[in-house]
Amino acid sequence: MNVLIVDDDRFVVKLLKEKVDWGNLGIEHVYTAHNIRQAKNVFIKQSIHLLISDIEMPYGSGLELLAWARQEGYTIQTIFLTNFADFHYAQKAIELQSFEYYLKPIEIDKLEFSILKAIKKVKITQQSEKAIQVGQYWQQNKxxxxxxxxxxxxxxxxxxxxxxxxxxxxxxxxxxxxxxxxxxxxxxxxxxxxxxxxxxxxxxxxxxxxxxxxxxxxxxxxxxxxxxxxxxxxxxxxxxxxxxxxxxxxxxxxxxxxxxxxxxxxxxxxxxxxxxxxxxxxxxxxxxxxxxxxxxxxxxxxxxxxxxxxxxFLSYEKKTYKYGEPNLAILEKYLQNGNKQSFLNKCRQYLVQLKEKNNLNLSVLCNFRLDITQLLFTYLKKKEVLAHKLFDGNTNNLLQTQSLRSIDDMMIYITYLIDVSLHYLDFIYSQKSVVNTICDYIDEHYQENITRDSIAKIVYLSPDYIARIFKKEKGLSLVNYIIKKRVDIAKDLLIQTTLPVHIISDKVGYGNYSYFTKLFKKETNYTPYEYRRKEKASTL
Structure with a gap:
């Protein structure tokens, strides 16, 4: 809490600053001024809680200073000091809500008592303001x-x-x-x-x-x-x-x-x-x-x-539901015939009947989803499709999570499963499309470690099935196709560049230089060095 002493009499200012036991009264800072202009500057720069001011001063009275402070919105308690017991002054001080009207000469002990009462009033005012602020904050943030x-x-x-x-x-x-x-x-x-x-x-x-x-x-x-x-x-x-x-x-x-x-x-x-x-x-x-x-x-x-x-729900009661699976044989028949709409209609009809009989809950829906996914995965496995790879993605994960929230969401998920399955079966029935996809992958990744398993992940088919349809379509095994592809690219690099043979070996996917040389000679009847010399000699 801070106090401002304003008096044109420097002796009075010094007396008050030095003789009053401010620390014991709870005052942290004592500021002084000798006229209104100085006092206003203190108000602007510092936080003032108690004003002790002379009334009669040159260049403006203490009453004018208090009037200005009230107009500017400063909340302060005021003790006026004066040599004149003039009722006009007292009346004006009361109008401006000053705390005390104190006649000089100053008796320190009596003044301290007045200051102590003023400080108590300041604290009460602060508490009231804080309560108002809290109330306003609560209303604004209610x-x-x-x-x-x-x-x-x-x-x-x-x-x-x-x-x-x-x-x-x-x-x-x-x-x-x-x-x-x-x-x-x-x-x-x-x-x-x-x-x-x-x-x-x-x-x-x-x-x-x-x-x-x-x-x-x-x-x-x-x-x-x-x-x-x-x-x-x-x-x-x-x-x-x-x-x-x-x-x-x-x-x-x-x-x-x-x-x-x-x-x-x-x-x-x-x-x-x-x-x-x-x-x-x-x-x-x-x-x-x-x-x-x-x-x-x-x-x-x-x-x-x-x-x-x-x-x-008027109450909560845990009920046990018995699950009876749908007619999976009919659903499998619809799958075999590629009859998507009949499959979906049968699933929806099953769920609606359960709901109408009040036999549908979360546990039943989980079991139903499990049966449908197992039916689909088993059917795809018979077709050599890796279903767990086919449905490994964000869309499947999201729809699977949402599927247990409502009948609509379960049907959305089943529709997704059926659409993806039937679309992919159409794709693999065209073996040429599958083989072309594999060839495109080899063309882009020949320098990597390509295996039947890595290719299987790309087309979601079993490695054995891939090997069979590839040889049937291309007339040579998948391994031999990869070797031929790499050797053909190595031939071009040997002829068109001056790269060392071991670098070319790395570029076509063979980290083992000796193994590369052996495969290259088996395919061309020449070692890489012999092939490069032969081809360059033929161009001279």
């Missing part, structure tokens, strides 16, 4: 504080009653632990899916989209009998949220919430191009809401349905 509270409460471990009350006080939240809240889960689904490996496979859910989503939610619940307190994200992919509704003393009924969410689904689909799914929980007290949300999440994840649907 939603952030509310969101932070709910995010911490829902996403972390459940707080005990005492911890919860402590957090409410800490965040200045007007909640009671017995207040009633209702959670609604919101799932966002990728709307546009591309099967191309190098293109975005999912509509990007960025902060801009999330902001628009929350704006729509706030607008929807604005005119209802309850308050949307917060929207809490539940995963890093920004696909799952929980909406916390406060009942405001009115019992939350489920029927009105269902059409509200149904209308919201259509709005979000139209305005934001996203599919959604809502799961309405049950109303419970604040102290129990953490458990209610966790149970709602479990129930929602275990309830498989189509996108753009609304569910409501």
């Amino acid at each position: 939603q952030k504080l509310v969101d932070h509270f709910w995010s911490s409460y829902i996403r972390n471990q459940e707080w005990l009653k005492a911890e919860l009350e402590e957090q409410l006080l800490k965040n200045h939240l007007n909640y009671s632990i017995d207040d009633s809240f209702l959670p609604i889960l919101l799932n966002i689904f990728p709307y546009n899916i591309s099967f191309k490996e190098n293109s975005p496979a999912i509509l990007e859910i960025d902060e801009k989209l999330v902001s628009k989503l929350i704006a729509h939610l706030n607008s929807t619940f604005k005119d209802t009998t309850f308050t949307l307190e917060s929207v809490v994200g539940l995963d890093i992919n920004k696909e799952k949220y929980v909406l916390l509704l406060r009942n405001n003393g009115v019992h939350l009924e489920y029927p009105p919430l269902v059409p509200l969410c149904e209308n919201l689904i259509q709005t979000l689909k139209h305005d934001l191009l996203i599919d959604t799914q809502f799961s309405i929980g049950y109303s419970t007290t604040l102290v129990k809401i953490h458990t209610a949300v966790k149970q709602l999440q479990q129930k929602s994840e275990d309830t498989i349905d189509f996108r753009n649907t609304v569910h409501y």
Whole structure:
């Protein structure tokens, strides 16, 4: 805390600065000035809390200095010193909210008592200002504080009653632990899916989209009998949220919430191009809401349905479902005939029937996916296709992860599997296309260590199958084709360059110079040196 002493009498200034026990009073810095101009400069440069000033001074009075300080917005306590017991001065000092009107001569002990009272008032004022600032900050950042509270409460471990009350006080939240809240889960689904490996496979859910989503939610619940307190994200992919509704003393009924969410689904689909799914929980007290949300999440994840649907759960009960596999023989027959649409229709029909009989949950859907993928992988293996390589990519990984979220997403994944499988089978049925792909690969990578296994990874076929169709198409084995390709390139380098033979050996993929020489002679009846001399002699 700082004090400014202003008096044109230098003796008075020195007396006050040296005789008053400022340190004991809690004053850190004592500044001085001998006229209004100097005093104003001190105000501008330093933080002043207490002003002790003479009233009558040349070039302006202490009353004028205080009036200026009030006009500039400085919050200070003031003690006036004067030689005149003039009521006009006293009246003016009161109007300017000065703390004391003190008549000279100065008695230090009495002045110190006045200063101590002024300091106490400064502290009270500071506390009031701080409280106002805190209140203003809370009002400006109220939603952030509310969101932070709910995010911490829902996403972390459940707080005990005492911890919860402590957090409410800490965040200045007007909640009671017995207040009633209702959670609604919101799932966002990728709307546009591309099967191309190098293109975005999912509509990007960025902060801009999330902001628009929350704006729509706030607008929807604005005119209802309850308050949307917060929207809490539940995963890093920004696909799952929980909406916390406060009942405001009115019992939350489920029927009105269902059409509200149904209308919201259509709005979000139209305005934001996203599919959604809502799961309405049950109303419970604040102290129990953490458990209610966790149970709602479990129930929602275990309830498989189509996108753009609304569910409501009055309670959570774990149910065991018995899995009965689909007719795999018919599905395999559709595969053999290349009948994609019948395959997909049969899968969809199976899932819809399970849903209608209330026999579809996450575990059943997992088993179904496993059966379908095994059916496809087994069928492709019979065709000598390396299915685990064919479906090794970002698109497959993404769609496989999403497939357990809804019937729609499972059908998207199965459609992807069938499309890729049938397309690739068409490709390998044209053996010339496969062989041409292998030849193109050899032309580009002849200098590398090429094996049947490395080629198999390129065309997703078994090494034995590749060897058979290659020899059938080209009339020579794959190994011999690679040797011939390398020797032909070595011939050109021997004739057209002056590179040493061991360098040429490296360039065509043979690190072992002796082995290269042996293969070269077997193909041409000449060593590399002999071939170079012969070809150069023939050009003379």
